Amino acid sequence: MIKNILVTGGAGYLGTVLCEKLLDKGFTVLCLDRLCFGNGPVRHMKNNARFSLVQADILEMNAHSNIFTDIEAIIHLAGLSDDVSADLDRDLTRAVNYEASLNLARMAKNCGVKKFLFASTCSVYGANGDTMVNETSPLQPLSWYARLKADTERDVLALAGSGFFPAALRLATLYGVSPRMRFDLAVNRMALHACATNAVSVFGEGLQWRPFLHVSDAADAFVHCLGLPDDTLSGRTYNLGTTAENYRILDVARLIQKHTQDARINMVPGTPDRRSYRVDFSDFAQLGWHAEHTIEKSLPELLAAIRSTSDPGDARYYNLDTMQKLLQTPAIESGMPIRSTALPFCLPSIGPEEEAEVLAVLRSGWLTRGPRTTALEDRMKKFLGCGHAICVNSCTAALHVSLTALGIGPEDEVITSPVTWPSTANVIVHTGATPVFADIDPATLNIDVKEIEKKITARTRAIIPVHIAGRPCPMDEIHALAKSHGLFVIEDAAHAIGAAYKDRKIGTISDTTCFSFYPIKNMTTGEGGLVATDNDALAEKIRIYSLHGINTDAWQRQAHGSQAQGEVIFPGFKYNMSDIQAAIGLPQLDRLxxxxxxxxxxxxxxxxxxxxxxxxxxxxxxxxxxxxxxxxxxxxxxxxxxxxxxxxxxxxxxxxxxxxxxxxxxxxxxxxxxxxxxxxxxxxxxxxxxxxxxxxxxxxxxxxxxxxxxxxxxxxxxxxxxxx
Ligand SMILES: Cc1ncc(COP(=O)(O)O)c(C=O)c1O
Structure with a gap:
């Protein structure tokens, strides 16, 4: 006998009534709900030891996979639950009603949950005039809501097997009193209008058919399903309602008229609702269940409840109004998140070309700096139009090696922007020099040339302008200043590969220009960087500094056998790029x-x-x-x-x-x-x-x-x- 039940949407219109009934029958109930309508409707159950509440969105089930422990059956009611609300944001509705439902069912199956009862809708039958439809009738979902329900039924039922028994229950249109009341359902709405205005509005001619089911009967029917043999339901669809309770909308209005002080029926001309479905419920009746209520017998209770509601116009009684509010409300204020999946700040574009190149390197037996790094340097030189392009393992290394090769040291000052990544200033500190900040121009976020001028002293040796976000600094002005004070210019172009300043590519203007190939950059090598310069002697020095200060690299030493061992000319760094990195960079440059x-x-x-x-x-x-x-x-x-x-x-x-x-x-x-x-x-x-x-x-x-x-x-x- 099944005992532990998870009810998604358990704080909703049907969910609250269902949770109450399950508790009455001795089940242990885990209610999962986003609580769009607050926790008021389930508060009265909180003291029951067999009731627990998890406030969560079914979009986030992956973060709640632990809740399936001991769960034997899931009654899945959660979702955006009417045609108009479902149209407000169709992508969101698809994410919630279809994708999240399917994900929930898959997770349930993987976690060994046996029964999965999916609440679908008879509106999947669409427009059928006066014809009676049953479970074998073709589906004609007219709304986005109904279409998603039909798709979800199909894909959830396809999961049947290996001890997982899903069933889809196509519910008639619900009515009646619930702790989480709704006045946007046909019978409840007409009854409310009759009480409030002594008139019932019927749109079109009111000839369209609908099956109706009291919310309490719907809850009973789900409880009944829990007691049925697994095979009876598994992979099947049942219409959930009662055949005698199919009505034309106009007939519902007449019933309400009869039970109120002769409320007027107000025929509102206009396009009639095309949906009309008259549904046969005999299959479900054969499972030994019958409804207790009829609209007629339930109206006194409903009308009494309406008369005791002080604020029937409040948004919480109307899914559309609440959804609209939620969609305008930021998620941080309990609204619906705009996206159901995370959008990363950045993702590199890595394709099969990069994969093939890297694999070729791995198979070549030469992983460190070698032919591919040289190829990338040649290609970069052409792309930038500079004299020398030296690949290193980061832009940080490029900046550090530039300063070192230019002889910047302890007595010196280097001017840069305070709005930059730490490495721009860190490397100045590493040389022993003093970083001097010059404020930015707030319009561009780049260093302000007037501020640089104010910071120049007798110790100033270099300026490092940073092209923030890829927008070049005023290089003419910076160079004029540098020239008049005899300063080097090292560009931090970490963001600026592909940028240009007055017809000149960034990479061709200053003593050195340093690029980054970090994963979020316009092109990447995983990690990596490059120094561009036109100065032959400086280029040579940078090459040597970037590889221990030895005057030949390993490829030259071993592959070409030029010298048994290079000589250490000065204490350099280990900043070289590897061929694995260059292999990523080559196709990246093609796509830059x-x-x-x-x-x-x-x-x-x-x-x-x-x-x-x-x-x-x-x-x-x-x-x-x-x-x-x-x-x-x-x-x-x-x-x-x-x-x-x-x-x-x-x-x-x-x-x-x-x-x-x-x-x-x-x-x-x-x-x-x-x-x-x-x-x-x-x-x-x-x-x-x-x-x-x-x-x-x-x-x-x-x-x-x-x-x-x-x-x-x-x-x-x-x-x-x-x-x-
Ligand atoms: C402005 C700036 N300079 C330098 C760097 C350092 O680049 P890398 O990570 O390649 O060392 C970055 C990195 O993001 C940067 O944004």
């Missing part, structure tokens, strides 16, 4: 232009959607540059919003959208603060945007729908939290 175009398209979709949205702005590029579109950064006008940036990011996470911050200003980081005594206000523009910026997902793998969900989520949050 495509990837930038994809990023640009998505950025433009964001731009279009966010233009004019108060509370949000965008950094801009200076004139005459090509933006590599690496990041899409928004700046929140937090003064206009009721939440701060961190709360905004958390709210987006609750919508299932991951974000980044580029960057938390370095002068506010403990090491820099403590060592150099920086205060937040020392770099007011950096500090200002540091509290306001958010980077949204931006990568070629995003679908149009992914982009739309980000737009919807950002817009929802900005509107919801807009201060009056």
């Amino acid at each position: 232009e495509w990837a930038i175009e994809q990023r640009k398209n998505i950025s433009e979709q964001y731009d279009d959607a966010f233009t004019g949205l108060p509370g949000l702005s965008r950094p801009r590029a200076i004139d005459g540059v090509r933006d590599a579109c690496h990041l899409y950064i928004i700046i929140l006008d937090v003064e206009k919003l009721a939440i701060d940036r961190n709360q905004f990011r958390k709210a987006l996470l609750m919508e299932n959208i991951h974000t980044g911050v580029h960057f938390f200003p370095l002068h506010q980081q403990p090491y820099y603060r403590n060592r150099f005594g920086f205060k937040k206000e020392d770099f007011p523009h950096a500090a200002y945007i540091g509290d306001r910026i958010v980077s949204l997902p931006l990568y070629p793998k995003m679908t149009r729908q992914d982009v739309d969900t980000v737009i919807q989520a950002v817009t929802r949050l900005i509107r919801f939290y807009q201060k009056a």
